[in-house]
Amino acid sequence: MTETNDGGGDDRPSEHEAVESLERLGLSNYAARVFVALQRLGVGTAKEIHDVAGVPRSQVYGAAEELEDLGLVELQQSTPKRYRPVSLDAARRSLAENIERETNRAFDYLEAAREQRAAGETRDDVWTVRGHEPVNNRAVELVERATERVVYAAPDPSFVTDEFVDALRERADAGVCVNVVSESEAVRDLFADVSNVRASCPHDDPPADFTGRVLLVDSRAVLLSVLSDAPGSDETAIWSADTAMADILSRMIEGAIQTMSDI
Numbered sequence: 001m002t003e004t005n006d007g008g009g010d011d012r013p014s015e016h017e018a019v020e021s022l023e024r025l026g027l028s029n030y031a032a033r034v035f036v037a038l039q040r041l042g043v044g045t046a047k048e049i050h051d052v053a054g055v056p057r058s059q060v061y062g063a064a065e066e067l068e069d070l071g072l073v074e075l076q077q078s079t080p081k082r083y084r085p086v087s088l089d090a091a092r093r094s095l096a097e098n099i100e101r102e103t104n105r106a107f108d109y110l111e112a113a114r115e116q117r118a119a120g121e122t123r124d125d126v127w128t129v130r131g132h133e134p135v136n137n138r139a140v141e142l143v144e145r146a147t148e149r150v151v152y153a154a155p156d157p158s159f160v161t162d163e164f165v166d167a168l169r170e171r172a173d174a175g176v177c178v179n180v181v182s183e184s185e186a187v188r189d190l191f192a193d194v195s196n197v198r199a200s201c202p203h204d205d206p207p208a209d210f211t212g213r214v215l216l217v218d219s220r221a222v223l224l225s226v227l228s229d230a231p232g233s234d235e236t237a238i239w240s241a242d243t244a245m246a247d248i249l250s251r252m253i254e255g256a257i258q259t260m261s262d263i
Contacts, residue, residue: 037053072085126245131234154180154184159213214257
């Protein structure tokens with residue numbers, strides 16, 4: 001397969017990168033290479049595709065059949081057989097629909113598998129999450145399960161995503177008591193227009209070494225994160241829910257927050 005790239009500062013992906021991307025979308029290597037070759041040919045026989053894509057001629061037929069099954073290629077029953085790619089818009093839709101279908105199939109099974117877990121399963125008390133985005137996702141999930149009370153403390157707006165604000169708003173509108181505590185005026189301003197969410201400034205300074213966030217949910221779930229001073233380090237959090245450890249940590253942390261604020 002001939003590698004092409006116009007160069008001259010062109011940011012378009014190379015042919016090799018395009019093939020790799022198609023593979024990640026579910027195509028086999030041969031099918032991806034055949035599909036790319038057909039974009040150049042427009043219409044091609046197995047021999048012509050072999051000449052352009054470098055795919056063994058005996059493998060072109062199977063790759064083309066794979067593409068046909070995915071709705072990416074049309075076949076002309078001539079002698080020899082001729083293949084033509086569908087439009088790129090149609091190909092994009094077909095691949096997107098296939099990904100959505102396979103995703104739904106996988107997660108339908110995963111949801112069923114979760115439901116089949118024994119009610120008396122053993123749980124580890126504390127879990128660790130690494131990375132700012134995974135910690136954000138876990139915080140949102142915990143808030144979404146709140147039924148009575150949420151307390152959240154954060155030092156700056158980077159710990160308050162739009163999705164997290166929406167989750168707090170939804171819970172507050174449902175009658176959950178939501179308190180946000182932060183020294184940062186920028187953090188408090190994020191909740192200025194969010195009804196039923198109380199954002200306040202602590203009257204005592206938090207510990208000087210506190211660099212992360214704290215989330216308490218219903219005295220049954222807790223998330224506590226830290227940021228390392230090391231260059232390139234990311235946020236790390238521990239969390240626990242519906243465990244004796246979560247209950248103990250929640251009481252201790254809420255007591256500490258209450259000494260610094262009026263929640």
